[in-house]
Amino acid sequence: MVKEIERAGIPVVHVCTVVPISLTVGANRIVPAVAIPHPLGNPALSAEEEKDIRRKMLSKALEALSTEVTDQTVFDWVTV
Numbered sequence: 001m002v003k004e005i006e007r008a009g010i011p012v013v014h015v016c017t018v019v020p021i022s023l024t025v026g027a028n029r030i031v032p033a034v035a036i037p038h039p040l041g042n043p044a045l046s047a048e049e050e051k052d053i054r055r056k057m058l059s060k061a062l063e064a065l066s067t068e069v070t071d072q073t074v075f076d077w078v079t080v
Contacts, residue, residue, distance in 0.1 A: 002027045013061045013075075015039065023072055029064040030074045031057060 003026045005012045014027035017039050022030045033039035041050045060077035
């Protein structure tokens with residue numbers, strides 16, 4: 001699905017828990033998620049820490065959307 005949307009000229013960010021699968025399916029902009037059972041957070045963290053994780057991930061995804069790519073690119077939000 002990601003490749004077809006990109007082919008139509010709409011940039012897509014694939015937020016995923018298993019980056020090698022995204023690379024295999026051909027996603028161009030990949031943002032790693034936290035973990036398979038909780039891709040967008042960690043229930044063991046405080047609400048404020050979860051909010052921070054989600055903010056960093058969303059910020060990196062928006063950066064990825066506005067970045068022109070020619071090859072598959074993984075945008076790591078952990079280093080933000």
